[in-house]
Amino acid sequence: QQPVQSPQAVILREGEDAVINCSSSKALYSVHWYRQKHGEAPVFLMILLKGGEQKGHEKISASFNEKKQQSSLYLTASQLSYSGTYFCGTVNYGGATNKLIFGTGTLLAVQP
Amino acid sequence: NAGVMQNPRHLVRRRGQEARLRCSPMKGHSHVYWYRQLPEEGLKFMVYLQKENIIDESGMPKERFSAEFPKEGPSILRIQQVVRGDSAAYFCASSPGGTVGYEQYFGPGTRLTVT
Numbered sequence: 001q002q003p004v005q006s007p008q009a010v011i012l013r014e015g016e017d018a019v020i021n022c023s024s025s026k027a028l029y030s031v032h033w034y035r036q037k038h039g040e041a042p043v044f045l046m047i048l049l050k051g052g053e054q055k056g057h058e059k060i061s062a063s064f065n066e067k068k069q070q071s072s073l074y075l076t077a078s079q080l081s082y083s084g085t086y087f088c089g090t091v092n093y094g095g096a097t098n099k100l101i102f103g104t105g106t107l108l109a110v111q112p
Numbered sequence: 113n114a115g116v117m118q119n120p121r122h123l124v125r126r127r128g129q130e131a132r133l134r135c136s137p138m139k140g141h142s143h144v145y146w147y148r149q150l151p152e153e154g155l156k157f158m159v160y161l162q163k164e165n166i167i168d169e170s171g172m173p174k175e176r177f178s179a180e181f182p183k184e185g186p187s188i189l190r191i192q193q194v195v196r197g198d199s200a201a202y203f204c205a206s207s208p209g210g211t212v213g214y215e216q217y218f219g220p221g222t223r224l225t226v227t
Contacts, residue, residue, distance in 0.1 A: 041218040
């Protein structure tokens, strides 16, 4: 039931772009994206809702394909501060509450 | 506007002792979620509470774990008779609403070490 993220890890140079994918076996109502640095709390980046609504940081972009039950996070012109582990959290369609089921995580390292 | 607050940030307990973890949600938020993160793993949902009510505890271990969110004061996650396997980071997240579509903001976490 846990969403699968790909890639598991990626190394970038500053200024390069990356795409992180999140795939679920369940129909989804929403996908939430977080970045977590080692030893710190997850930081909210974006939420994508069934039907197309999005809320989040202006500099972050993402997509949500409801039919394929997939979401992608697009990081462009990466900065050193983008380093960390990225998690998607999903809310299953038809679920009674907004509890998040987190994905397997993607470790992103941005080098100078 | 203060963010989600958790205390203590670090807690060391011996096997068999009790651990009490506190979470104060963001101002205006009345929905609290607790998640556990084992070392080098992802976050796992434990329980969702509103003021004075447990809404969803499907992720809570059946024994030794309990949670509350009283009318006044912080939400508390209580672990009785801790074991080494309880060592983890415990995060709470608060939300302005409980239905789907609301974002969740995480606190700094409590890192529990059981010796």
